[in-house]
Amino acid sequence: MKSPRLPKIEEEFEKLKETVLSGDNFFLAPHLNPDGDAIGSMLAFYSLLKRLGKKVFLFSQDPIPSNLFFLDGIKKIKRVLPSRIPKNCTAVLFECSVPKRAGDIEKFLAECSKVVNIDHHKTAQLYGDINILDGSSSSTAEIIYRFFYDIKLKINKNEAACLYTGIVTDTGRFHFPATSPRTHEIAALLLQEKFDFSKINDIIYATKPYPSLKLLGRALESLKLLNKGKIAVMTLKLSDFKEFSARAEHTENIINYAMMIPGVKACVLFKEEETRVTATFRSKDEMDVSKVASFFGGGGHKNASGCKLPLPWETAEEKVISRLLEIFK
Ligand SMILES: [Mn+2]
Known part of the structure; x- marks a missing residue:
């Protein structure tokens, strides 16, 4: 540069x-x-x-x-x-x-x-x-x-x-x-x-605390593919965090698993918190997920971004996913 x-x-x-x-x-x-x-x-x-x-x-x-x-x-x-x-x-x-x-x-x-x-x-x-x-x-x-x-x-x-x-x-x-x-x-x-x-x-x-591995399990279980396999979505509920006494730091790296799937161009991990939902995005190549994050008041880079939504998780997911589908058009 x-x-x-x-x-x-x-x-x-x-x-x-x-x-x-x-x-x-x-x-x-x-x-x-x-x-x-x-x-x-x-x-x-x-x-x-x-x-x-x-x-x-x-x-x-x-x-x-x-x-x-x-x-x-x-x-x-x-x-x-x-x-x-x-x-x-x-x-x-x-x-x-x-x-x-x-x-x-x-x-x-x-x-x-x-x-x-x-x-x-x-x-x-x-x-x-x-x-x-x-x-x-x-x-x-x-x-x-x-x-x-x-x-x-x-x-x-x-x-x-x-x-x-x-x-x-x-x-x-x-x-x-x-x-x-x-x-x-x-x-x-x-x-x-x-x-x-x-x-x-x-x-x-090569060191992972127990809550990190348990959360990873829950996130992988929740994994679903949208838009003909181009978008991957994972969700962690507040109850998952409570069950394993996990904190935000225990979610580190989880999102990268969704990007390992061949054909996936963008993924989002939703984390339900007490009064809001955090959405973390990753993408490949020209797919610009910072557009989605900034639309909801967040930020980041083209291939890695995030935002927080003061909404119940069902609503937050719906809004974010429809926005995410937009960038594929
Ligand atoms: Mn650095």
């Missing part, structure tokens, strides 16, 4: 280097519902700052997924904002297309002397004083790796584990199209630090 409206990454790296070297206080935050890349990148950057003797506050408004608890520094992340904002504090946001993607921190950010925006998504806005945006990177971890290189700090074992986790999770284990030769090169260089990459893959991909 070399869109002319984007600032040159080299120049932005230079500005970040200056800010990192001259600043004393930093505030780091990932996006809401943080993932392995946002957290892994943030923790590696945290370690870099600590090695340079900086004071750093780590924040995440939403809880950290438990399969990332093994990452070094994870316990330092606070769920509440600091009571006092130190002088000349630089805020660094990880994968937040807009500042409020980090949570209710806009007032806090206004008090910071600088905001740094680091992202690899093409939806990123230029709200930072420094904008490190690179849509050609598979992950934010890849960008942070390059920053370590730029600032001439040799990556240590724990930092390598954090960045590797970011790359592995965001590329779906080197499988998504954003994976590039550079992604593999960086992963290879990280492996030289001899952290236990096999254990990381076990924790993230």
Whole structure:
């Protein structure tokens, strides 16, 4: 992605280097519902700052997924904002297309002397004083790796584990199209630090809590095909969540099963909550499910999006499915 409206990454790296070297206080935050890349990148950057003797506050408004608890520094992340904002504090946001993607921190950010925006998504806005945006990177971890290189700090074992986790999770284990030769090169260089990459893959991909597997079972049971097998629909009822003491995080990845069926071009997973229904969409190729999500006030990308409907599930399903059928016309 070399869109002319984007600032040159080299120049932005230079500005970040200056800010990192001259600043004393930093505030780091990932996006809401943080993932392995946002957290892994943030923790590696945290370690870099600590090695340079900086004071750093780590924040995440939403809880950290438990399969990332093994990452070094994870316990330092606070769920509440600091009571006092130190002088000349630089805020660094990880994968937040807009500042409020980090949570209710806009007032806090206004008090910071600088905001740094680091992202690899093409939806990123230029709200930072420094904008490190690179849509050609598979992950934010890849960008942070390059920053370590730029600032001439040799990556240590724990930092390598954090960045590797970011790359592995965001590329779906080197499988998504954003994976590039550079992604593999960086992963290879990280492996030289001899952290236990096999254990990381076990924790993230071969460990599933009981409620996740039970919900997966219920979702697969509910699976139905519409529009001559081009649309797949799955539904999880509130009673399913209650029966297995499951939470929203236990539905992660379930939707991808529907996309495995040959011929399916789009799928939706409905999750019934107390007062609303969440719809999550996936699609292939040119099928743009973000149109459906945004119609109901949600958002996302062409092939992955979601929305929430304050309706009983029967009504929500009916409305969403008829909209989904529209995009096939
Ligand atoms: Mn990412």
